[in-house]
Amino acid sequence: MARKLMTGNAAAAWGARLAEVDYVPAFPITPQTEIIETLCRWSETGEMTGKFVTFDSEHSMITAAGAAAATGVRTFTATSSQGLVYAMEALYTVSGWRVPFVLVNVSRGLSSPITLGPDHNDVLAARDTGLIQLHAETCQEVLDTVLMAYRIAEDIRVSIPVLVNMDGFYLSFTREPVDIPEIEQVREFLPSFQPNHPPFRASKPVAHGVAVLDGGTYSYFRYQMHRAVENALEVHTEVAEDFERIFGRRYSTLDAYQLLDADHVIVMAGSFATKGKAAVNRWRQQGQRVGLLRPRMIRPKPTKDLISALSNRIAVGVIDQNLSPGLGGILYHEIASTLASCPQRPSVLRSFIGGLGGKDISQAELDHVLHVLDGSEPMDDPAEPELLFTENEWQQVQRRLALAGKPTELESSMEGGL
Numbered sequence: 277m278a279r280k281l282m283t284g285n286a287a288a289a290w291g292a293r294l295a296e297v298d299y300v301p302a303f304p305i306t307p308q309t310e311i312i313e314t315l316c317r318w319s320e321t322g323e324m325t326g327k328f329v330t331f332d333s334e335h336s337m338i339t340a341a342g343a344a345a346a347t348g349v350r351t352f353t354a355t356s357s358q359g360l361v362y363a364m365e366a367l368y369t370v371s372g373w374r375v376p377f378v379l380v381n382v383s384r385g386l387s388s389p390i391t392l393g394p395d396h397n398d399v400l401a402a403r404d405t406g407l408i409q410l411h412a413e414t415c416q417e418v419l420d421t422v423l424m425a426y427r428i429a430e431d432i433r434v435s436i437p438v439l440v441n442m443d444g445f446y447l448s449f450t451r452e453p454v455d456i457p458e459i460e461q462v463r464e465f466l467p468s469f470q471p472n473h474p475p476f477r478a479s480k481p482v483a484h485g486v487a488v489l490d491g492g493t494y495s496y497f498r499y500q501m502h503r504a505v506e507n508a509l510e511v512h513t514e515v516a517e518d519f520e521r522i523f524g525r526r527y528s529t530l531d532a533y534q535l536l537d538a539d540h541v542i543v544m545a546g547s548f549a550t551k552g553k554a555a556v557n558r559w560r561q562q563g564q565r566v567g568l569l570r571p572r573m574i575r576p577k578p579t580k581d582l583i584s585a586l587s588n589r590i591a592v593g594v595i596d597q598n599l600s601p602g603l604g605g606i607l608y609h610e611i612a613s614t615l616a617s618c619p620q621r622p623s624v625l626r627s628f629i630g631g632l633g634g635k636d637i638s639q640a641e642l643d644h645v646l647h648v649l650d651g652s653e654p655m656d657d658p659a660e661p662e663l664l665f666t667e668n669e670w671q672q673v674q675r676r677l678a679l680a681g682k683p684t685e686l687e688s689s690m691e692g693g694l
Contacts, residue, residue, distance in 0.1 A: 393634020
């Protein structure tokens with residue numbers, strides 16, 4: 277096993293290389309492009325034997341990935357932000373085909389306005405497509421999760437594409453030490469792809485098609501896909517046990533940090549959870565029993581694990597790095613609905629919005645979240661999400677509004693978020 281400093285993008289490429297993928301349909305988009313550039317270079321030099329092909333859009337790229345997987349070859353692709361939502365129609369299509377492949381999404385805020393910084397509205401827009409969703413915090417986790425994703429996708433109980441998500445820039449271009457497994461270990465963990473559906477072969481023709489169905493038959497197939505996605509929970513547990521046995525690293529559906537005796541819990545997804553863990557360490561040194569819960573698996577929703585992790589807590593604060601206009605934080609509402617019927621649900625459950633477009637979440641803002649949870653700072657309206665937004669950031673907005681010739685008075689729509 278070799279240890280190297282590499283970006284999250286490079287780690288994703290290494291995951292595909294170690295999985296010995298046969299086919300990589302690709303289309304570039306910031307901040308994902310480094311992944312396909314790396315795979316293209318390896319394909320040119322012969323370091324990776326899989327076929328690399330560029331397409332004219334993410335829509336055709338995802339369609340090609342599904343078609344290739346239907347022929348029985350192991351397929352990998354990657355996208356980001358506008359590319360993911362452009363491919364949305366095709367995501368529904370390939371999940372309905374029940375073909376397994378791995379898609380890495382490098383999260384970036386959606387336009388407009390335009391930003392290159394990360395948040396999770398792109399990936400969470402794909403929650404209902406049928407794809408399994410796994411979210412990584414570190415570069416090591418990116419590589420490991422790509423390998424695990426193939427085991428999950430290709431399992432006969434699932435046979436669904438798996439999306440592996442990482443944050444753009446904060447992880448995609450951040451270099452961290454990563455252990456690169458030996459190929460013999462990977463082959464023990466991830467054997468060659470043996471398709472469970474009749475693959476299309478020119479030498480042995482098999483008709484593949486999507487029929488127009490009546491509502492009853494359509495309902496049966498949609499529900500069948502729902503149950504297959506749910507099966508990923510059991511399969512993930514088995515895959516995680518094998519991964520720990522071979523590589524020595526353990527991944528659960530949830531990453532529980534200092535949670536055993538925690539009275540107050542912060543919930544965060546993605547790489548920004550590292551900032552939250554640093555705050556937890558500081559609070560613990562001050563004698564405060566605080567923990568952090570990071571969902572790794574978003575779809576299927578690990579309901580039982582969430583209830584087990586969050587029951588009997590005094591207060592839970594969910595920091596969403598997304599904003600659904602007219603609703604609020606997506607993750608908060610998913611957790612609130614999960615805990616709604618739980619008798620031991622937390623007495624305080626609060627929603628915060630932070631990190632949109634890659635905006636930093638400062639330690640002061642994290643302190644504010646904890647102070648709201650312990651009651652030392654009130655929220656203007658506990659039923660509404662609170663935007664984490666500092667005074668310095670508001671002053672910067674005021675200066676830019678002034679340059680644009682706009683009024684700089686605090687608008688009423690922002691009052692609850694400062």
